[in-house]
Amino acid sequence: MKPQFANLQDFLNMGGHSGYVFSAFGISIALIIGLTILGFANAQKANERLKSLEELRQKGK
């Protein structure tokens, strides 16, 4: 497999369609990173809430 571009300038130019190609790829990367961060943040929040509730329940016993 060989790179399809002679140099970095050619790659960044994308045959004159760089705006379309890189915006589409950029949006997809943002979505992948966003969904991952959101997933972990929600998991952490839920775990902390469960932990505090279990502590509360232990105190009540």
Next chain:
Amino acid sequence: MGKSKWGKYLINFLANPERFMRFSKIAMPIFGVLAFVSLVIGYVWALVYAPADYQQMETARIMFIHVPSAWVATGAYAMMAIASIVFLVWRHNLADSAAFVGAKIGAAFTALCLITGSIWGRPTWGTWWEWDGRLTSVLVLFFIYLGYLALRGAISDQTKAAKAAAILSLVGSVNIVIIRYSVVWWNTLHQPAAVIRKGGSSLHPELLKPLLFNGLAFMLFFGFLMLLNLRTEIIKKRISAIETRLYSEN
């Protein structure tokens, strides 16, 4: 053990939330690592090493994210419909949670499919949007996902909300068939099926290989997100059960 018995055994095994938590604790990081490694390889392959299309030139590279996102968007719906049947027939609560989580992820990938398709359409067709059969039916899929999520949020009784949403997802599943055959029934703007079709793919192997690889990477990422978010849903249900118990005690 026959194939169907294995399937039934697997469903019954994972339907238990405790067992699912133990299974997903190991499976989730494996899916996560595999997904991210394959996404990096797939993106570099698509952007740097895959050849340009002889007609669409470099803009055809958008296909490597647009098509896999469409596969995940429709695949997530199929999974959601199956989970809804399992919930309605066998009353497995985990199946209902899987449908709910699948709807959220499916909606995100449908939005990605629509946005990347629009960006690809501008230099290829000369328009951002057209009321073509395929484009419109995918937009309808996005609205069905939103409708499913809105319905769940609108009904306060969780059991009623789950039942109503499951029925809606089954009714909406007809749209998956419409999406599949839209390019045959209304031959307007969107190109016909090129990968999954009678007589084999019409794509050149040099384009087909990175496309299938990115498809696999997107599926792995979907699997990872499903496991991650389903774990959170189970924890949220535990929280809700403890809160109810605590309030009833006080």
